[in-house]
Amino acid sequence: MLVITNPIELGENIDNKDYVPGIRVKLNQKTLINLEMQTVNEGNWVERSLCYLCRAFDNLNRGDDYINVRPAIHIGILSFPPFPGAS
Numbered sequence: 001m002l003v004i005t006n007p008i009e010l011g012e013n014i015d016n017k018d019y020v021p022g023i024r025v026k027l028n029q030k031t032l033i034n035l036e037m038q039t040v041n042e043g044n045w046v047e048r049s050l051c052y053l054c055r056a057f058d059n060l061n062r063g064d065d066y067i068n069v070r071p072a073i074h075i076g077i078l079s080f081p082p083f084p085g086a087s
Contacts (some may be wrong), residue, residue, distance in 0.1 A: 006055045031072070032057075032059060035077070040079075041080040
Protein backbone atom coordinates (compact mmCIF):
# COMPACT_ATOMS: atom_id res chain seq x y z
CA MET A 1 0.00 0.00 0.00
CA LEU A 2 1.30 3.45 -0.94
CA VAL A 3 0.03 6.63 0.74
CA ILE A 4 1.16 10.14 -0.20
CA THR A 5 0.99 12.33 2.90
CA ASN A 6 1.02 16.09 3.38
CA PRO A 7 4.64 17.20 2.81
CA ILE A 8 4.50 20.49 4.73
CA GLU A 9 5.85 20.44 8.30
CA LEU A 10 5.27 23.81 9.88
CA GLY A 11 7.50 24.91 12.74
CA GLU A 12 5.83 24.85 16.14
CA ASN A 13 6.54 28.55 16.63
CA ILE A 14 7.78 31.49 14.58
CA ASP A 15 11.45 30.69 15.33
CA ASN A 16 11.30 27.08 14.06
CA LYS A 17 12.19 26.11 10.50
CA ASP A 18 9.37 24.97 8.18
CA TYR A 19 10.18 21.91 6.03
CA VAL A 20 8.52 21.36 2.67
CA PRO A 21 9.85 18.18 1.04
CA GLY A 22 8.61 17.49 -2.51
CA ILE A 23 6.60 14.32 -1.88
CA ARG A 24 6.33 12.25 1.29
CA VAL A 25 5.24 8.64 0.89
CA LYS A 26 4.37 5.95 3.44
CA LEU A 27 4.96 2.50 1.97
CA ASN A 28 3.23 -0.57 3.43
CA GLN A 29 2.27 1.31 6.61
CA LYS A 30 5.97 1.32 7.60
CA THR A 31 8.71 2.81 5.42
CA LEU A 32 8.77 6.60 5.02
CA ILE A 33 10.12 7.95 1.73
CA ASN A 34 10.90 11.58 0.87
CA LEU A 35 11.14 12.38 -2.85
CA GLU A 36 12.75 15.69 -3.74
CA MET A 37 13.39 17.08 -7.23
CA GLN A 38 15.84 19.97 -7.52
CA THR A 39 16.86 21.79 -10.71
CA VAL A 40 18.72 24.75 -9.19
CA ASN A 41 21.82 24.22 -7.08
CA GLU A 42 21.35 26.47 -4.06
CA GLY A 43 24.58 25.19 -2.52
CA ASN A 44 22.92 23.47 0.43
CA TRP A 45 21.73 20.14 -0.96
CA VAL A 46 23.67 17.86 1.40
CA GLU A 47 22.57 19.70 4.54
CA ARG A 48 18.96 20.16 3.40
CA SER A 49 18.50 16.54 2.35
CA LEU A 50 20.01 15.38 5.63
CA CYS A 51 17.50 17.57 7.54
CA TYR A 52 14.61 16.05 5.56
CA LEU A 53 15.89 12.53 6.22
CA CYS A 54 16.36 13.15 9.94
CA ARG A 55 12.86 14.60 10.27
CA ALA A 56 11.42 11.48 8.63
CA PHE A 57 13.53 9.13 10.76
CA ASP A 58 12.45 10.87 13.98
CA ASN A 59 9.09 9.08 13.90
CA LEU A 60 8.64 7.68 17.41
CA ASN A 61 6.15 8.97 19.92
CA ARG A 62 6.67 9.36 23.65
CA GLY A 63 6.86 5.93 25.27
CA ASP A 64 7.62 4.07 22.00
CA ASP A 65 10.51 1.61 22.06
CA TYR A 66 13.42 2.54 19.78
CA ILE A 67 13.18 -0.88 18.11
CA ASN A 68 9.92 0.36 16.55
CA VAL A 69 11.45 3.27 14.61
CA ARG A 70 10.27 3.09 10.99
CA PRO A 71 12.81 3.04 8.14
CA ALA A 72 13.26 6.37 6.34
CA ILE A 73 14.62 6.92 2.82
CA HIS A 74 15.40 10.22 1.09
CA ILE A 75 15.62 10.23 -2.71
CA GLY A 76 16.92 13.31 -4.51
CA ILE A 77 16.47 13.75 -8.26
CA LEU A 78 18.96 16.47 -9.15
CA SER A 79 20.11 18.30 -12.27
CA PHE A 80 23.52 18.96 -10.67
CA PRO A 81 26.18 16.95 -8.80
CA PRO A 82 25.08 16.55 -5.16
CA PHE A 83 28.55 16.91 -3.64
CA PRO A 84 30.99 19.79 -4.13
CA GLY A 85 33.71 18.87 -6.63
CA ALA A 86 31.76 15.87 -8.02
CA SER A 87 30.94 15.74 -11.70
